[in-house]
Amino acid sequence: MAGNSPRVGVLALQGDVREHLHVLADLGADARPVRRASELAEVDGLVLPGGESSVIDKLSRAFDLRDPIRAAIADGMPVLGTCAGLILLADRLDGAIEGQLTFGGLDVRVRRNAFGSQTQSFETDLDVPALGDPPVHAVFIRAPVVTEVGPDATPLASLPDGRVVAVEQNNLLGLSFHPESTGETRFHARFLHRVRNHVGVSAPSF
Numbered sequence: 001m002a003g004n005s006p007r008v009g010v011l012a013l014q015g016d017v018r019e020h021l022h023v024l025a026d027l028g029a030d031a032r033p034v035r036r037a038s039e040l041a042e043v044d045g046l047v048l049p050g051g052e053s054s055v056i057d058k059l060s061r062a063f064d065l066r067d068p069i070r071a072a073i074a075d076g077m078p079v080l081g082t083c084a085g086l087i088l089l090a091d092r093l094d095g096a097i098e099g100q101l102t103f104g105g106l107d108v109r110v111r112r113n114a115f116g117s118q119t120q121s122f123e124t125d126l127d128v129p130a131l132g133d134p135p136v137h138a139v140f141i142r143a144p145v146v147t148e149v150g151p152d153a154t155p156l157a158s159l160p161d162g163r164v165v166a167v168e169q170n171n172l173l174g175l176s177f178h179p180e181s182t183g184e185t186r187f188h189a190r191f192l193h194r195v196r197n198h199v200g201v202s203a204p205s206f
Helices: 017-026 053-062 066-074 084-089 186-199
Strands: 007-011 030-034 045-048 079-082 090-094 106-111 122-126 136-140 145-149 154-158 164-169 172-175
Touching (some): 017 186, 053 066, 053 084, 079 186, 084 090, 090 145, 106 164
Parallel strands (some): 079 172
Antiparallel strands (some): 164 172
16 A cells, blocks of 8 residues: 555446546545456455446456455455445345345345336435435436345435445445446445545545
């Protein structure tokens, strides 16, 4: 780690990788794509981006990344998962295609494509007490939803009907939506705070 810039990777097998890299860099991180186990070993935190969870799962096995990612999660590496990334962090998954696996770590049950097809995507404002004001403007695109929160996990935000769409557990943070596409940086900042704590580096002063 150079100075106060935490080294953070974005899993770059498929999905909206570039958007996350831009947000992280703007927040002062040394952000880099991760496609190999050797690159994962060089970072102190990891973002699992939106995309197609089953494709990311298959590619993670093809690139021999599945087991290293699981080991990093078990070892306490901070991980932020958005949309497909939330699916990949879930311990339990509904609506999986045949043979689909997750990395696990979050004590939740998640349903894939809970809101239907891409044409049924929507936007809404979410109250997130952990972040304070203003509300989070959230974009849901073929999004998953948390249908069960185990005792080890904590909900951070819910839709008006009560369905949980943001959850955290120790160093893991999972979101159903895409903050990287709306200019919302507070979740990434929360994630980077955990990365800095994990490696014992103070935040920069601006």
